[in-house]
Amino acid sequence: MDQRVSFITLAVRDLAASRAFYADGLAWEPALDVPGEVLMFKVADRVVLSLWDETAFEAEVGQPINxxxxxxxxxxxxxxxxxxxxxxxxxxxxxxxxxPVQPGEQREWGGYSGYFADPDGFRWEVAYNPGPIGQEVLP
Structure with missing residues (x-):
């Protein structure tokens, strides 16, 4: 198996609220938008963030969401x-x-970061990482 991630899928309670947050609020351009089912954003070269209605997610995965x-x-x-x-x-x-979960601040690991939550509570870290691995992920 190749060492890579192709899709990151998050099951969301209210796809319309997620669309309003990501597409309208953050101005992200959807790569695929199927109302009531799934919303996908190309977030990096060959990486897609998929926001999937939780009912459809449970139907395919086969287990109720905890x-x-x-x-x-x-x-x-x-x-x-x-x-x-x-x-x-x-x-x-x-x-x-x-x-806004946590404003930006200097971190003991040498960087600077803060956090926010999307409509389903998924935490996003927004970071400046001066180390080599942090620089490697910048566009």
């Missing part, structure tokens, strides 16, 4: 070339309706 308390044990990340870029993205997410 939505217990707390946050999902996953973060998605958007890296920026500067700390100012981090603050701009966090501000844009707030305008789009994101729940």
């Amino acid at each position: 939505r217990g308390g707390g946050i999902a044990p996953i973060t998605l990340a958007h890296n920026c070339a500067t700390t100012e870029g981090v603050d701009r993205v966090l501000a844009a997410a707030r305008v789009a309706g994101a729940d």
